[in-house]
Amino acid sequence: MINQLVKEITNKKAPIVVGLDPMLSYVPEFIRKKAFEEYGETLEGAGEAIWQYNKGIVDAVSDLIPAVKPQIAMYEQFGVPGLVAYQKTVDYCKEKGLVVIGDIKRGDIGSTSKAYAIGHVGKTVVGSKTYSGFNEDFVTVNPYLGSDGVQPFIDVCKETKKGIFVLVKTSNPSSGEFQDQKIDGIPLYELVGKKVAQWGESFMGDSYSYVGAVVGATYPEMGKVLRKLMPKTYILVPGYGAQGGKAEDLVHYFNKDGLGAIVNSSRGIICAYQQEKYASYGETAYADASRQAVIDMRDDIMGALVGK
Amino acid sequence: MINQLVKEITNKKAPIVVGLDPMLSYVPEFIRKKAFEEYGETLEGAGEAIWQYNKGIVDAVSDLIPAVKPQIAMYEQFGVPGLVAYQKTVDYCKEKGLVVIGDIKRGDIGSTSKAYAIGHVGKTVVGSKTYSGFNEDFVTVNPYLGSDGVQPFIDVCKETKKGIFVLVKTSNPSSGEFQDQKIDGIPLYELVGKKVAQWGESFMGDSYSYVGAVVGATYPEMGKVLRKLMPKTYILVPGYGAQGGKAEDLVHYFNKDGLGAIVNSSRGIICAYQQEKYASYGETAYADASRQAVIDMRDDIMGALVGK
Numbered sequence: 001m002i003n004q005l006v007k008e009i010t011n012k013k014a015p016i017v018v019g020l021d022p023m024l025s026y027v028p029e030f031i032r033k034k035a036f037e038e039y040g041e042t043l044e045g046a047g048e049a050i051w052q053y054n055k056g057i058v059d060a061v062s063d064l065i066p067a068v069k070p071q072i073a074m075y076e077q078f079g080v081p082g083l084v085a086y087q088k089t090v091d092y093c094k095e096k097g098l099v100v101i102g103d104i105k106r107g108d109i110g111s112t113s114k115a116y117a118i119g120h121v122g123k124t125v126v127g128s129k130t131y132s133g134f135n136e137d138f139v140t141v142n143p144y145l146g147s148d149g150v151q152p153f154i155d156v157c158k159e160t161k162k163g164i165f166v167l168v169k170t171s172n173p174s175s176g177e178f179q180d181q182k183i184d185g186i187p188l189y190e191l192v193g194k195k196v197a198q199w200g201e202s203f204m205g206d207s208y209s210y211v212g213a214v215v216g217a218t219y220p221e222m223g224k225v226l227r228k229l230m231p232k233t234y235i236l237v238p239g240y241g242a243q244g245g246k247a248e249d250l251v252h253y254f255n256k257d258g259l260g261a262i263v264n265s266s267r268g269i270i271c272a273y274q275q276e277k278y279a280s281y282g283e284t285a286y287a288d289a290s291r292q293a294v295i296d297m298r299d300d301i302m303g304a305l306v307g308k
Numbered sequence: 309m310i311n312q313l314v315k316e317i318t319n320k321k322a323p324i325v326v327g328l329d330p331m332l333s334y335v336p337e338f339i340r341k342k343a344f345e346e347y348g349e350t351l352e353g354a355g356e357a358i359w360q361y362n363k364g365i366v367d368a369v370s371d372l373i374p375a376v377k378p379q380i381a382m383y384e385q386f387g388v389p390g391l392v393a394y395q396k397t398v399d400y401c402k403e404k405g406l407v408v409i410g411d412i413k414r415g416d417i418g419s420t421s422k423a424y425a426i427g428h429v430g431k432t433v434v435g436s437k438t439y440s441g442f443n444e445d446f447v448t449v450n451p452y453l454g455s456d457g458v459q460p461f462i463d464v465c466k467e468t469k470k471g472i473f474v475l476v477k478t479s480n481p482s483s484g485e486f487q488d489q490k491i492d493g494i495p496l497y498e499l500v501g502k503k504v505a506q507w508g509e510s511f512m513g514d515s516y517s518y519v520g521a522v523v524g525a526t527y528p529e530m531g532k533v534l535r536k537l538m539p540k541t542y543i544l545v546p547g548y549g550a551q552g553g554k555a556e557d558l559v560h561y562f563n564k565d566g567l568g569a570i571v572n573s574s575r576g577i578i579c580a581y582q583q584e585k586y587a588s589y590g591e592t593a594y595a596d597a598s599r600q601a602v603i604d605m606r607d608d609i610m611g612a613l614v615g616k
Contacts, residue, residue, distance in 0.1 A: 021420070024434065032435075041435030073420045077427035078434075079441030080391050087388055105416055107450065109480035109546075112329070112381045119385035126332065126386075127340075127349030133387030142415065144452040145478050146485030170453050172417035177454030177503070178496065183489040188496070192486065238417075 008066030019266025171216025171239030217245025241268030327574025479524025479547030525553025549576030
């Protein structure tokens with residue numbers, strides 16, 4: 001799957017991923033109205049609304065991008081019906097040939113991590129049958145529990161040729177509270193980064209590892225250090241756009257081969273129609289606004305990479 | 309909710325919580341068979357089997373215990389139908405008057421943590437209506453992202469009078485890999501513990517905070533230190549029994565009032581019938597075996613506390 005991700009990034013000349021993180025307030029009125037007419041103002045209605053909203057965006061942008069990253073929390077907030085919408089979104093994106101990175105940030109003790117891994121990137125055995133629960137291609141993993149919390153994800157992915165992105169340095173303002181703490185002069189995120197590189201060595205694709213890392217766009221100096229520390233690790237970079245990360249800062253997350261990083265934007269793309277810049281599209285053409293925002297993001301980042 | 313938890317622990321003289329972490333291999337043949345006859349060897353069949361299995365255990369032990377802790381990963385491994393079983397389990401335990409601690413170990417950047425909090429311990433607004441997604445009483449939270457990843461849970465809980473348990477020192481063998489790293493001579497888990505105490509000060513129940521901590525039974529010396537560092541924090545203690553934690557080690561997790569900790573056992577209780585000690589119950593009386601295992605666990609821990 002890492003080889004496919006690299007191939008799609010290269011073919012589409014777009015090291016970008018669209019974060020499908022729908023809030024009900026993002027969904028245009030006409031979609032919400034139709035969903036509520038059909039299912040009422042219920043959790044099912046909310047699930048239907050965000051699924052139809054996603055579908056419109058995916059249809060409009062899938063030829064431009066290699067991957068999507070649905071944030072499961074945005075679906076989980078609507079309980080089971082929200083997770084039905086998550087599943088529909090994952091399945092539909094895969095049908096469209098997109099690589100799906102499930103942003104689930106799971107992580108637990110060994111046997112429990114294994115259950116998460118099975119549910120999202122593995123196979124579940126029921127009697128004599130085998131099923132995939134959610135069936136993403138990659139998932140994000142929280143490293144706080146250490147190797148035996150991460151290893152089960154790697155073990156399961158080795159069977160299915162899928163991959164993970166481990167949180168190393170997150171994009172949020174208070175990420176430094178624990179992640180930047182220095183241990184013998186070395187910040188925790190570097191220690192985690194070294195582990196990620198180490199875990200990754202045992203599970204290599206053609207040029208990059210199936211074990212990737214999450215490093216926020218909002219901390220470019222740290223991104224620079226981590227890039228060198230984890231040369232064979234694909235870096236998933238959240239925080240571009242709405243959270244403040246800029247294209248010129250992102251060049252440090254890439255290797256000299258022009259690869260090694262994939263930049264996420266969520267609100268900046270899926271909510272483009274609510275921004276002044278794309279307001280002329282209006283609500284009904286919200287997906288076209290998202291398409292233009294993808295093109296602008298791609299050009300912004302590719303432009304910065306050319307100038308590197 | 310923390311006041312109710314303390315009240316139930318006191319009334320039932322049982323500072324214990326039963327971990328509802330079902331694997332299909334734990335479920336007695338007669339339950340599996342019936343579920344598969346009804347739903348086939350499908351994810352729905354698996355969900356039905358674990359739900360019926362849970363129901364049997366809950367019916368047999370609910371008068372003895374204050375709380376249950378379903379581990380969501382064990383349900384998530386079966387995709388959406390597994391999460392339907394999780395929801396049924398949560399709802400049923402609440403009907404039975406049990407406090408439900410959702411072991412979800414979520415944690416993300418601010419707006420995303422808020423979505424998780426809303427889905428599990430808050431209220432979701434859909435049009436003019438308000439719903440609860442999963443509706444647990446407490447959830448476990450991963451602190452790796454720092455304050456702005458934890459605070460949204462606290463904010464949501466303040467509205468619903470629910471609570472959280474933040475991972476401080478987990479019970480697994482490699483938890484020390486990052487959690488024990490020393491920062492200016494102080495291990496990371498102590499730094500996190502101090503933060504938990506600080507977060508908790510702003511959200512107090514009658515005698516304990518709504519912000520609790522997870523500290524594994526497998527590290528009693530660290531438990532002793534953390535107990536002193538977080539005097540008003542309820543400690544959720546996994547790792548008793550199957551993972552190796554012993555009752556005499558657990559006394560250090562309690563305060564002098566005999567309160568302040570609640571000890572979890574999962575496999576040791578729900579799989580009791582598969583242990584040699586309880587084998588005479590047989591598969592059909594699996595729930596009675598679980599009841600006896602609860603009584604034995606309670607007596608073991610209360611005995612150690614009396615001798616403290």
